[in-house]
Amino acid sequence: MSKILVIAEHLDGKLNSATARAISAAAAVKxxxxxxxxxxxxxxxxxxxxxxxEGVSKVVTVARAENKHALAAVLAPQIAKAAAGYSHVFAPxxxxxxxxxPRVAGLLGAAQVSDVMTxxxxxxxxxxxxxxxxxxxxxxxxxxxxxxxxxTASWPAAGTSSSAAPIEVLSLDVKLPSHTRFVELKxxxxxxxDLQSAAKVVSGGRGVGSKENFDIIxxxxxxxxxxxGASRAAVDAGYVPNEMxxxxxxxxxxxxxxxxxxxxxxxxxxxxxxxxxxxxxxNKDGEAPIFEVADIGLVGDLFKLLPELEAAIG
Amino acid sequence: MKILVGYKRVVDYNVRVQVKxxxxxxxxxxxxxxxxxxxDIALEEALRLREKGVAEEVVIxxxxxxxxTAHLRNGLAMGANRAIHVTTTEAVQPLTAARVxxxxxxxxxxxxxxxGKQAIDDDANQTGQMLAALWDRPQATxxxxxxxxxxxxxxxxxxxxxxxxxDVDLPAVITTDLRLNEPRFIKLPDIMKAKSKPIDxxxxxSLGVDTGDxxxxxxxxxxxxxxxxxxxxxxxxxxxxxxxxGLL
Ligand SMILES: Cc1cc2nc3c(=O)[nH]c(=O)nc-3n(C[C@@H](O)[C@H](O)[C@H](O)COP(=O)(O)OP(=O)(O)OC[C@H]3O[C@@H](n4cnc5c(N)ncnc54)[C@H](O)[C@@H]3O)c2cc1C
Ligand SMILES: Cc1cc2nc3c(=O)[nH]c(=O)nc-3n(C[C@H](O)[C@H](O)[C@H](O)COP(=O)(O)OP(=O)(O)OC[C@H]3O[C@@H](n4cnc5c(N)ncnc54)[C@H](O)[C@@H]3O)c2cc1C
Numbered sequence: 001m002s003k004i005l006v007i008a009e010h011l012d013g014k015l016n017s018a019t020a021r022a023i024s025a026a027a028a029v030k031x032x033x034x035x036x037x038x039x040x041x042x043x044x045x046x047x048x049x050x051x052x053x054e055g056v057s058k059v060v061t062v063a064r065a066e067n068k069h070a071l072a073a074v075l076a077p078q079i080a081k082a083a084a085g086y087s088h089v090f091a092p093x094x095x096x097x098x099x100x101x102p103r104v105a106g107l108l109g110a111a112q113v114s115d116v117m118t119x120x121x122x123x124x125x126x127x128x129x130x131x132x133x134x135x136x137x138x139x140x141x142x143x144x145x146x147x148x149x150x151x152t153a154s155w156p157a158a159g160t161s162s163s164a165a166p167i168e169v170l171s172l173d174v175k176l177p178s179h180t181r182f183v184e185l186k187x188x189x190x191x192x193x194d195l196q197s198a199a200k201v202v203s204g205g206r207g208v209g210s211k212e213n214f215d216i217i218x219x220x221x222x223x224x225x226x227x228x229g230a231s232r233a234a235v236d237a238g239y240v241p242n243e244m245x246x247x248x249x250x251x252x253x254x255x256x257x258x259x260x261x262x263x264x265x266x267x268x269x270x271x272x273x274x275x276x277x278x279x280x281x282x283n284k285d286g287e288a289p290i291f292e293v294a295d296i297g298l299v300g301d302l303f304k305l306l307p308e309l310e311a312a313i314g
Numbered sequence: 315m316k317i318l319v320g321y322k323r324v325v326d327y328n329v330r331v332q333v334k335x336x337x338x339x340x341x342x343x344x345x346x347x348x349x350x351x352x353x354d355i356a357l358e359e360a361l362r363l364r365e366k367g368v369a370e371e372v373v374i375x376x377x378x379x380x381x382x383t384a385h386l387r388n389g390l391a392m393g394a395n396r397a398i399h400v401t402t403t404e405a406v407q408p409l410t411a412a413r414v415x416x417x418x419x420x421x422x423x424x425x426x427x428x429x430g431k432q433a434i435d436d437d438a439n440q441t442g443q444m445l446a447a448l449w450d451r452p453q454a455t456x457x458x459x460x461x462x463x464x465x466x467x468x469x470x471x472x473x474x475x476x477x478x479x480x481d482v483d484l485p486a487v488i489t490t491d492l493r494l495n496e497p498r499f500i501k502l503p504d505i506m507k508a509k510s511k512p513i514d515x516x517x518x519x520s521l522g523v524d525t526g527d528x529x530x531x532x533x534x535x536x537x538x539x540x541x542x543x544x545x546x547x548x549x550x551x552x553x554x555x556x557x558x559x560g561l562l
Contacts, residue, residue: 011475071480072443073452095473099455102408102440106447111409111529114438128537129436130331134340137533144527179486180452183468183479196474200561224562232492242458242472242493248437249492251474257561267330274537278561280552295543298552308549313562 002031002122005083007091007100008038008050008059009070015049017197018092020157022150023053026090027158028119033057037082037170039075041068044167051164060170069182070096076103077174083108083145087122093149093252094196101149110144115151127151131248132271152196153254153275188241190228192218195244198227200257201276203246205269206233207262207283207302214239217261220306223313229253231263247272262302265290282306315484317360318422319394320415320429320441321374322350323385327434333536340534349388352430354497355490359460360428361393362495368462371395373422377406377414383513390508391500397511402518404525408436412444413523419449424485426467431456431489442489452482455489 004026009016026034036050036059043061051059066074083089091097093115105112118126123140140146204217221228229246248268254275261282270293281294284301291297326348332341360372374389376382377400386397400414432439446453454469461468471478472491546552556562
């Protein structure tokens with residue numbers, strides 16, 4: 001029987017909702033147990049959140065001052081040690097999981113399955129390659145723990161449970177390196193919904209034309225309560241910060257509604273939105289490839305159409 | 315300081331890859347191959363560090379079949395001092411690539427290894443981190459800015475929350491993100507000059523690395539297609555359609 005360890009992702013003392021998506025993937029393995037490990041300098045509040053997620057058997061906390069920031073070089077040896085006795089180690093395929101998990105796999109001498117989309121069996125998974133142009137079925141060897149990152153857009157967040165799972169303190173005797181030091185994290189401050197978990201996302205592309213013009217996107221997004229994203233071209237041109245990039249090398253998201261405004265629909269961008277419920281495209285070029293995947297398309301000038309839309313919504 | 319750069323050849327990013335009808339792989343016959351875009355960025359960063367006097371030598375590494383030579387020549391034409399070609403006829407997965415790179419690190423003692431954050435064929439995003447683990451050295455992944463001074467690298471990383479800056483002791487492994495730099499174009503005279511630059515050829519089997527622990531790829535499938543949608547004629551129709559779906 002499988003026993004799965006899920007690595008909790010958190011920031012500023014709060015559990016990241018991507019963790020609950022990784023727990024859904026763990027549940028799909030139909031394991032004997034799903035434990036969540038919280039590595040932090042102050043794990044208690046985070047652990048209490050994790051304990052309430054449906055399907056969690058228990059939460060273990062590793063409290064060390066060195067765990068204040070999520071440094072892969074510091075966390076990986078602890079995770080590799082904590083993984084003893086588990087058949088699987090999962091984390092969300094966010095920049096956190098992508099950074100730390102291959103390091104864990106390296107320490108365990110195990111191959112890693114990146115971006116798990118579906119679970120076909122305890123060691124058989126599907127994952128995307130070539131920017132999602134092909135989906136491969138992979139079988140992980142059974143003589144090592146399965147180290148995997150979970151493509152969050154493919155999985156719903158596990159629900160909340162009526163009773164909280166027990167929380168245990170784990171002390172790990174691991175020597176930690178001092179060769180890697182945290183300097184700072186510059187976070188984009190925003191009162192808007194979080195891009196990765198929002199139900200609605202409005203994204204702007206190169207067609208928006210400038211940083212100043214992007215206000216029209218923000219304004220429309222606020223009108224409908226949406227998060228704001230962007231194409232790589234918009235990020236490269238400096239209209240918006242990097243954390244807003246959607247696509248193969250940015251964020252992979254699955255909102256109920258995705259609106260692409262002035263975005264042509266390059267394959268690398270589409271990779272990021274394949275799992276969106278409804279895709280709406282607004283583009284002045286009726287031949288733009290975005291219309292091949294859009295559920296609803298509207299040809300026209302975004303600067304004319306967005307105010308009209310706002311007015312029509314009322 | 316010497317810099318080792320991962321220089322992988324992949325299907326060009328403009329190619330729309332097709333899955334073979336029998337599910338045994340993707341069509342690669344006659345398809346344009348190019349350097350992994352992230353590896354061009356890795357090489358560019360290494361060259362800039364050499365031009366700044368931070369590094370003396372830039373060595374590119376390719377792991378792959380015999381016909382990789384032309385690809386490595388491109389990297390040499392871009393400006394690398396020399397290349398190491400680890401030959402194999404098998405598909406190499408990240409753990410094996412990392413084990414191979416570790417062997418080369420032991421031989422070459424670089425002060426820095428720069429690889430792409432992901433190769434755009436398998437999109438694994440693993441090799442650099444695995445190498446750092448096996449080598450027991452720092453990693454700074456998804457780099458958007460790199461500064462080297464006093465035996466340390468200060469790296470700004472593109473993370474989900476924004477930009478994170480780390481200080482790491484050298485030697486270290488850095489993986490590149492898209493906005494680290496814009497790679498230079500190769501000029502014709504450089505291609506001529508590159509012909510005389512050395513390429514060391516090493517057979518993978520002779521390195522004594524464990525090539526086991528592989529994932530087995532059992533099937534390739536085309537992604538599910540989204541069905542073609544509808545076109546609306548104006549803002550009012552779009553709002554009505556979204557309200558009808560309960561999205562507004
Ligand atoms: C046409 C084609 C067919 C393939 N078919 C198969 C197949 O059938 N089965 C299979 O398992 N794999 C196959 N592969 C790919 C496989 O060999 C990948 O190299 C391997 O899975 C590593 O994944 P990755 O490159 O995505 O690693 P990542 O971790 O994403 O790579 C990150 C970085 O590591 C460095 N790096 C990684 N590999 C190399 C390398 N070989 N040489 C130099 N630097 C490197 C690069 O700097 C790269 O940017 C195929 C590749 C191609 C191009
Ligand atoms: C390795 C690699 C990774 C990449 N990763 C990503 C990624 O993660 N995410 C990503 O997005 N891209 C990525 N790209 C880039 C991608 O290939 C495209 O270049 C990019 O998505 C284009 O952005 P865009 O659609 O905003 O710009 P463009 O392609 O320039 O399209 C702009 C669109 O705006 C329309 N337009 C202009 N003015 C107006 C107006 N007034 N009203 C309405 N419409 C208007 C135009 O008709 C056009 O269709 C990657 C590329 C590579 C090589």
